[in-house]
């Protein structure tokens with residue numbers, strides 16, 4: 001057994017990011033393995049988005065490193081990491097509005113290197129297995145909010161990633177839509193073995209769908225553990241969850 005065998009699929013090691021006088025991150029270590037959902041939570045300005053930016057290659061850390069699939073990818077650009085299977089979504093979904101749901105997923109598959117026919121077959125399979133058949137041939141432009149959000153995530157999945165990083169995928173969704181999105185995350189992890197790191201303020205989603213939760217506060221790790229451990233963690237309750 002080499003060291004690498006024990007190394008998680010994706011890991012940020014002792015990452016720090018300084019913006020002028022602001023320590024957005026100060027020595028944060030976090031890991032995401034294949035087939036697990038890791039929640040990233042914390043108060044506004046805690047450094048969550050900055051950490052996802054560092055993991056995905058959209059922010060160079062001031063110090064520390066990022067390892068993916070046994071390689072040091074700290075200096076890799078975002079598109080290089082995406083090609084290697086480390087993909088992120090942005091807060092705003094940008095589907096092609098005139099294309100149907102299936103066509104959007106197919107286009108993503110083609111962009112990810114699949115032949116046209118295989119990409120279409122996979123797009124149809126995704127639509128079916130994620131319960132979106134009713135929207136299969138609907139143009140993306142008129143989709144309900146929650147459906148649009150889920151298609152945005154499937155669009156990432158169509159590129160055959162190994163790890164997906166999501167920044168507040170449930171923001172603005174109602175309870176039911178958020179539950180459906182959580183179910184999709186669960187299915188993606190179960191059926192595709194993809195590792196998922198999800199930033200969310202929706203604690204119902206975090207506590208019901210995550211295998212592990214990592215809590216940031218003021219750029220540092222406040223706590224890390226199972227949802228049960230985090231829910232009972234006094235410093236986390238004080239800094240973020242509150243008594244309720």
Ligand SMILES: Nc1ncnc2c1ncn2[C@@H]1O[C@H](COP(=O)(O)OP(=O)(O)OP(=O)(O)O)[C@@H](O)[C@H]1O
Nearest residue numbers: 019022023024042043044045046047048049050051
């Ligand atoms: N490009 C930037 N330039 C300067 N400061 C920044 C930049 N991006 C983030 N910051 C600062 O870094 C800190 C962490 O910000 P970040 O966006 O990572 O927090 P967050 O946990 O994602 O917050 P939220 O829950 O509000 O999305 C904040 O103090 C923020 O103001």
Ligand SMILES: [Mg+2]
Nearest residue numbers: 048049050167
């Ligand atoms: Mg953020």
